Amino acid sequence: MIAQEPADLVLPNARVPVSMIARLDKFGGARDQDCVHGDLLIRNGRAERLIPTGPTGGSPWVVLPKLTECHVHLDKCYTISRMCDVRDGLQAAIAAQAADRVHWTQSDIRSRAMRGLEELISSGCVSVRSHVDWGRDDSPNAPSLAWSVLGELAQECSDRVTLQLAPLTDAEQIADPAVADAIAREIASNGGVFGVFVFDQANRRMGIRQAFEAADRHGLALDFHVDEGLDDELDGLEVIADLAIETGFQGPVLCGHACHLMNLDPEALKKLTEKLLRSNIFVASLPATNLFLQGRADGTPDRRGLTRIHELRAAGVPVVVGTDNVQDAFCPLGRHDPRQSLALAVLAAHLDPPFGTHFPMITTSARKALGLAPNHIDGAVIGDLIMFGAASTSEVLAGVSPPVRISAAFQGEFA
Ligand SMILES: [Zn+2]
Incomplete structure (x- = not known):
């Protein structure tokens, strides 16, 4: 004051x-x-x-x-100590995290999420986007308990930090237009962002289309977990770019992971990069979780699962860096600190000094990716x-x- x-x-x-x-x-x-x-x-x-x-x-x-943290999971953090035998990549992490939900009481979610949010504030953050698992065991399309708990935290801490919430819906689930619309309506009622997990679901194209249409109707930004793997058949990022161009969607679109870009040859990468530029999509590199989960085989990994930070930036596609998972089934280490995440990206992706040119990825550009003024x-x-x-x-x-x-x-x- x-x-x-x-x-x-x-x-x-x-x-x-x-x-x-x-x-x-x-x-x-x-x-x-x-x-x-x-x-x-x-x-x-x-x-x-x-x-x-x-x-x-x-x-x-x-x-x-x-600082701005563009991508965390405050409902999942600090659960790794309750798990054993977490190994074998993304699908195993999803299963282990799902099994942990038996512990997700209101007080459990609240205490872990608050600890994560305090850590973000202590690290210098003023704006944060957290993904939140959606659905209940008996009603997969209904808001989760975590959704309401984190909504309360966002209100309580609004004088110290802007906390945006993005439900982690499944592309298959929202391929049903009525489901997509009902979820979008619920998100809009608390100022959230439409978040979707896009992987290899059979109906992913329809799910992505419904996300764009529902987000447009309800005035929501979009945030995708997309192509979080190194399998050749993953095509979510390209489908998202195509639909952003086709629909002329005006809100910010942030695509996290995009690991599959590492599989593309130079010609295919150039073609997709041009689409990303035309569609004004932001790409979030999430090095911690990708380094831990991707490219797994026996022995030492030789594929690291990062997205193409250098090539995207060189082409003019805005790239930001996020922390993603902290001490959970997806990443067993780490802390909520964008500065640490950028430092990890420097080492993992060979981002050279001087580092001032990279700070927009956790400040001004990250704010724009979240639809906030730089x-x-x-x-x-x-x-x-x-x-x-x-x-x-x-x-x-x-x-x-x-x-x-x-x-x-x-x-x-x-x-
Ligand atoms: Zn994530």
């Missing part, structure tokens, strides 16, 4: 990644690799520009917008920014320094 009549404040020795600035020509600062460097002038509670560094110096800071640094309310004790973006991504509120630098200046 800023005092009633704030004077100008200055954060000394600040670096801001160029990729986080909307109007670089007005922002000032001296270029330093992928950042600009100077003292950050804060006027009327907003980051205005960099001014030349004063003589006092001070500890170095890298300033970022608060949060650049210039003009941002300082409550929407975080800083790290670091002198470079490499140090930030190394993860040694925790995120710190900007106001912490001005003890006594803020109420």
Whole structure:
């Protein structure tokens, strides 16, 4: 909270990644690799520009917008300790996670999801999308208990974080237009996003079409788990792109996983990439779960199941990075932290430094993928920014320094 009549404040020795600035020509600062460097002038509670560094110096800071987590599963997290013998890839993980649902009471779901959400907030997140399993054992098309529990959490925490919820429906299930419409109506009633799992279901094409039509009728964004495997017959991403173009769908479409792209030869990849560009689809790379589940065989894996981050970005398709599963049947390790997920993508996909060019994948671009306005640094309310004790973006991504509120630098200046 800023005092009633704030004077100008200055954060000394600040670096801001160029990729986080909307109007670089007005922002000032001296270029330093992928950042600009100077003292950050804060006027009327907003980051205005960099001014030349004063003589006092001070500890170095890298300033970022608060982070965005585009893809987690807060209903599943922290369940791995209840499971044994989780191995053999995606289908085994789905079965193990389904068996764990006998433990999913209201208090169990709530305590695990809250722990995950607090971890996201502590990691510097201001916007989060969580998928939520849909359906009950006795009524597979009805909202799940987890759907209502996470809906309550989203409301309770709305002053600290924007939590979007996307039900994890099945493409086969929503191939029935009446089912798709009823689920879309329920999603719309709490501001959610239409989420669909697309794999090798016989009716996947019809399911995807119904998702587009129901989302359009109810004004929903779309989010697909799609082609989470390395089998040649997976074609969900292409069907989604074709239908996005055919229907002229206007809402944001985010496609997570897209592992199957690794199977395409250069000509087929170019053709599909052009369709993705025309359809304004965002692709989410989810390295942790893909590294753990994909390309399994006896011994050491030599296929890693990531999507084509380099090729998609080079073609202009927006790519974002998400955390996906944390300590559950799909990924037995990890924590809810977009910075850690980007660091993993750097290692797994050979994303080279300087890393400032990659930060939009967990900030500005990730916000756009969720249908939210990008949060650049210039003009941002300082409550929407975080800083790290670091002198470079490499140090930030190394993860040694925790995120710190900007106001912490001005003890006594803020109420
Ligand atoms: Zn997922």
